[in-house]
Amino acid sequence: MSDFEKICHAVLDGEDELALAEAEQLLAAGKAPLTIINDGLIAAMSEVGRLFKEGDLFVPEVMMSAHTVAGVIEALRPHLGAEAANRGRIVIGTVKGDLHDIGKNLVALLLSSNGFTVIDLGNDVAPERFLQAAEEHRADIVGLSALLTTTMSNMRATIEAFVAAGRRDSVRIIIGGAPVTADYAAEIGADGYSEDATEAVELCRRLMEVGA
Ligand code: B12
Incomplete structure (x- = not known):
């Protein structure tokens, strides 16, 4: 079994301690934290998704895997380092009704380790809360995450809340999550979309350069 298969199995089994130990071993063997995230954690969650879809895993098991991933993400955080530069202020959260926060957490983690100040509002965030936090923290960018086709419409509702408050021109709004596409971003008037945390x-970075 390869190193990454071991951590994938630990995530699939919801074995927190084992996954942490595998992550530590991979770090000690010189693997980059980002490689562990991509080839270990994200690969494992794709497999969890496949098994869930096929009815071989159920919600409680998926929650255990998600918990395991959250623990490893926290353990990797110090190893990602942090750029001293202040590249911009980003308010991020999953939209109202959506509890899927693994992807959002990865985006927040990579942004903060790349010199952005991240204000993470957590999950199930109402449009008014995004608006209030963007004002309070003088956000440059607001990031919305959704994993359900039923909650995607709350991305539109959040953008509309900024428009209604006369605050749409003062922030860039970006969106992401498995069901989201660049076309959807354009349709609802978002300023950008990306497929993964690295992107x-x-x-x-691009939005901050354009805004400068
Ligand atoms: C884990 C999981 C759960 C966990 C979530 C735990 C947690 N803390 O996150 C639990 C068990 C709670 C759960 C519950 C449910 N889930 Co669920 N879940 C998943 C699963 C298996 C994995 C999601 C995941 O973590 N992916 C890994 C991360 C790394 O990927 P990601 O989120 O896409 O993020 C990346 C990019 O999208 C992007 N990105 C993400 N956010 C953002 C934001 C910005 C601004 C940007 C730029 C980029 C970006 O970068 C990220 C990192 O690279 C998916 C299956 C799948 N294939 O996605 C189903 C899935 C999303 N769930 C699904 C469903 C149906 C549900 C439930 C309704 C099930 C139920 N019957 O109760 C509930 C709904 C709960 C709710 N109200 O939100 C369906 C959704 C179907 C649909 N069309 O809407 C899926 C697709 C499974 C399926 N095939 O049926 N789920």
């Missing part, structure tokens, strides 16, 4: 960092 999200590039997207935010």
Whole structure:
């Protein structure tokens, strides 16, 4: 079994301690934290998704895997380092009704380790809360995450809340999550979309350059 298969299995089994130990071993063997995230954690969650879809895993088991991933993400955080530069202020959260926060957490983690100040509002965030936090923290960018086709519409509702408050021109709004596409971003008037956390960092860098 390869190193990454071991951590994938630990995530699939919801074995927190084992996954942490595998992550430590991979770090000690010189693997980059980002590689552990991509080839270990994200690969494992794709497999969890496949098994869930096929009815071989159920919600409580998926929650255990998600918990295991959250623990490893926290353990990797110090190893990602942090750029001293202040590249911009980002308020991020999953939209109202959506509890899927693994992807959002990865985006927040990579942004903060790349010099952005991240204000993470957590999950199930109402449009008014995004608006209030963007004002309070003088956000440059607001990031919305959704994993359910039923909660995607709350991305539109959140953007509309900024428009209604006369605050749409003062922030860039970006969106992401498995069911989201660039076309959907354009349709609801978002300023950008990215498929994964690494691209999200590039997207935010570009938006900050354009805004400068
Ligand atoms: C884990 C999981 C759960 C966990 C969530 C735990 C947690 N803390 O996150 C639990 C068990 C709670 C759960 C519950 C439910 N889930 Co669920 N879940 C998943 C699963 C298996 C994995 C999601 C995941 O973590 N992926 C890994 C991360 C790394 O990927 P990601 O989120 O896409 O993020 C990346 C990019 O999208 C992007 N990104 C993400 N956010 C953002 C934001 C910005 C701004 C940017 C730029 C980029 C970006 O970068 C990220 C990192 O690279 C998916 C299956 C799948 N294939 O996605 C189903 C899935 C999303 N769930 C699904 C469903 C149906 C549900 C439930 C309704 C099930 C139920 N019957 O109760 C509930 C709904 C709960 C709710 N109200 O939100 C369906 C959704 C179907 C649909 N079309 O809407 C899926 C697709 C499974 C399926 N095939 O049926 N789920």
